Amino acid sequence: NAGVTQTPKFQVLKTGQSMTLQCAQDMNHEYMSWYRQDPGMGLRLIHYSVGAGITDQGEVPNGYNVSRSTTEDFPLRLLSAAPSQTSVYFCASSPLGTGHSYEQYFGPGTRLTVT
Amino acid sequence: GNSVTQMEGPVTLSEEAFLTINCTYTATGYPSLFWYVQYPGEGLQLLLKATKADDKGSNKGFEATYRKETTSFHLEKGSVQVSDSAVYFCALTNQAGTALIFGKGTTLSVSS
Numbered sequence: 001n002a003g004v005t006q007t008p009k010f011q012v013l014k015t016g017q018s019m020t021l022q023c024a025q026d027m028n029h030e031y032m033s034w035y036r037q038d039p040g041m042g043l044r045l046i047h048y049s050v051g052a053g054i055t056d057q058g059e060v061p062n063g064y065n066v067s068r069s070t071t072e073d074f075p076l077r078l079l080s081a082a083p084s085q086t087s088v089y090f091c092a093s094s095p096l097g098t099g100h101s102y103e104q105y106f107g108p109g110t111r112l113t114v115t
Numbered sequence: 116g117n118s119v120t121q122m123e124g125p126v127t128l129s130e131e132a133f134l135t136i137n138c139t140y141t142a143t144g145y146p147s148l149f150w151y152v153q154y155p156g157e158g159l160q161l162l163l164k165a166t167k168a169d170d171k172g173s174n175k176g177f178e179a180t181y182r183k184e185t186t187s188f189h190l191e192k193g194s195v196q197v198s199d200s201a202v203y204f205c206a207l208t209n210q211a212g213t214a215l216i217f218g219k220g221t222t223l224s225v226s227s
Binding site: 004033035040041042043044045048050058090092102103104105106107108109 | 151
């Protein structure tokens with residue numbers, strides 16, 4: 001199993017450009033999520049999905065869109081990049097469990113710089 | 116809502132020293148608690164977890180006990196190695212059980 005894969009690893013954008021960060025998992029996990037990691041802030045949840053066709057907002061959703069057309073893929077779209085979106089982005093997945101015991105598997109991250 | 120606070124770093128230790136990284140939480144109900152580790156240039160990996168009060172999670176010599184009375188989940192290791200140098204994140208499930216809430220991370224640096 002490849003686990004959770006993310007592309008690209010690095011990206012530089014100009015303000016106002018759009019792009020899609022790709023995320024895929026081969027573990028048949030129902031739950032997928034996107035976080036951003038900023039220095040001194042820990043990880044903050046952007047969007048998540050509990051299955052194909054179902055998405056919801058996290059703590060910091062503004063400026064980002066997601067869709068979930070298949071179990072495997074969960075792309076994150078930046079429609080008009082801003083310097084405040086410079087960050088490291090992590091995708092994660094987990095099986096939907098009972099008893100609130102989600103264990104998330106993380107991808108290697110995408111480092112995005114917006115100039 | 117649920118929240119977590121962990122000690123600020125960096126923590127600098129010599130090899131074979133004892134490690135404690137403090138983590139306390141505020142929560143409604145009974146969340147699951149986790150410690151994740153991030154090695155340089157990599158994504159986060161689950162280190163250990165506990166799903167109910169008095170549970171002890173353990174892995175790779177690290178331990179943490181779910182203490183409901185003190186709302187704590189401190190990470191400990193008896194003898195650290197240089198290879199343990201990383202950033203450690205405490206986390207808990209949110210009230211709805213739909214996401215993880217992470218602390219800000221504690222950087223550990225171990226020298227030989």
